[in-house]
Amino acid sequence: MTIRYDALAPAQLGPIDLRNRIIKAATFEGMTPGALVSDALIEYHRAVSAGGVGMSTVAYLAVAPEGRTEDGQIWMRPEALPGLQRLTDAIHAEGAAASAQIGHAGAVGNQALTGYRALSPSVLVNPLSLKMVKAASRADIERIRLAHGAAARMAADVGFDAIEIHFGHNYFTSSFLSPLLNRRRDEYGGTLVNRARVARQTAETVRAAVGSRCAVLAKVNMDDGVMGGLHIDEAIQTIKWLEEDGSLDAVELTVGSSLINPMYLFRGDAPIREWGEAMSPLVRTGLKLFGGVFLKAYPFHELFLLDQARMVRAEVGLPLVLLGGITNLGAMNLAMDEGFDFVAMARALLREPDLINRIQHDSQTPSLCTHCNKCMATIYSGTRCVITTPAAT
Template identity: 25%
Template sequence: MSYLLSPLDKCKLTLKNRLVMPPMATSKAEEDGNISNEILNYYDEKSQGGYISLIIIEHSFIGEQGKASERQLSVAEDSVVEGLKKLSDIIHKNGSKAVMQINHAGSAASKNVTGYDPIGPSIICNPRKGVIPREVTKDEIKSIIKNFKDAALRVKKAGFDGVEIHSAHGYLLNQFFSPLTNKRTDEYGGDILGRIKIHLEIIKAVRDAVGDDFPILLRLGACDYMDGGTTIEDSKIASLEFEKSGVDILDISGGFCGYSAPDTLEQGYFSSLTEAIKEVVSVPVILTGGITEVNAAENLLATGKADLVGVGRAVYKDSSWAEKAIKNLK
């Protein structure tokens, strides 16, 4: 029996197999963040045949201040819903399910792109970007929570199968999560429960907006691999709280280390993190990171390292990767 080909059915988001295309920024949107023909053609090509059960759309900004880069997709205005509906329709037509990832870049944003001074939980240099932000106020935190909520509702209206909240790779929610960048002395800082307070408030706001049946995923930068940074022990506590708050699937990646883990070349860079998180939660866990061979994906599932595997760069380079992998297992 192939583990990769087995369906995921004991979950709010049911999937025909365990293969996921993780979010990868393309910079193919229109200048204003609207859907372009380039974007539609790109995801049409990647989802052909429906061999990938779940396509997670690249991180999309919830407000201009949180825009990470030029030609990034937008979920910041009601006017984008019509274009996003075209995207979900194409992926569904090809036989895959689709989730949109929504994000605020925080101190990873550039004033040259957004026109705003970057913000963060504290006046601490972003370890990945070298930017020193202005400390976000409590009123601004309320506004950011509303922006996440409104963006999630747009994702639902555009016909997607779920929404993913981005808290990895050194973006705003990851900045709150990590003790490297969160030195706040109010209720949004301090211990791990303080540092995830904004996450829990966003999850609640999103759930209230989209209803009980709409799947919520959360991408967590589960370890910074830096002195004084986030540890797996932090992430085990956080993951359990996220599950209690209504997250249906956890998507595990790196924190300020980015997309790869130091000192490992094995496929499934973050498998030690997903394995540890699976010990404390009952929701499905996605593992992504350097997986390029179908046998490696199969083995990671068979050994209980994860419930779903994300194959990114291999699919990015070869749109027929999934078709060949699936046919090889049958």
């Protein structure tokens, strides 16, 4: 087999150089009390950076206070910047690049926790908070677009090498792309051209804010995994438009809806009991009754997004980041051979932050991650592998 790229060799992503093609994917860390950087968050990213990844992605940095999923998440503001500077310094000291995932949670925002009214393209009920979600006005859309630019500029100022814009999982921008969630009749609804308007304008705003100082990526859904949602054909067209606009250096391909079908991304066991224990009594009762519907289990297999991603690769020239079931060098090499430029990993690095160094030492090194997904329920107490690591403090 002829490999297009060597996953472990240095690579260029837009204006930045990476020591390899392996990216630590964004996974909410749950280590930001007061919506500020903690020593635990710095150590979390320092460890995975020392463990050999080319770039570590910090998640999730909201562009506005109502754009958080819960009140402990960082939102980009002056008070957060000194801690973020310490964080990027720690990542750089270990030889990795630092990426900031920015975005707005939209309807996924739990207003029972944040205290702010959640926003979506159209009125709906958040199934977790059981609160009504307000339809965003044109003024809201414009404010959030400009907030992405301000957040990107702040991230660049404190040393982030890349900005990843969250256009997936039915967060704010993703919900506009969804025919199911977007029932608007104005210039932001109806046709795909209109539904993609928020994504395209936001990407242009972020690029204008950082220029060539940072690489700019977008995390984009290929498939919401929801009947009536965004699916592959419209996703490909949206990505082609983003490519034509020239605002992005790469796209990371993802799937799923944090609002309706989160396990479509997290293949493997559905941690219904563990998730219920971490939630309020009301939500816990709801999960007992309907958890098998909301947290539907999908079987794990290696490279589980490859078939859909191949369809994007065939139509798009932009560098693409392949996510999903990449846990060993064989999977990385296959991704490179299939024409993908970078790979992203999450759960395997949560179990073993030094996995990439171990793979470099022994190419046959397997991952110890069992895909039990019990880590999902730890996001409120410090994201961790419950099999091997103690609770964060």
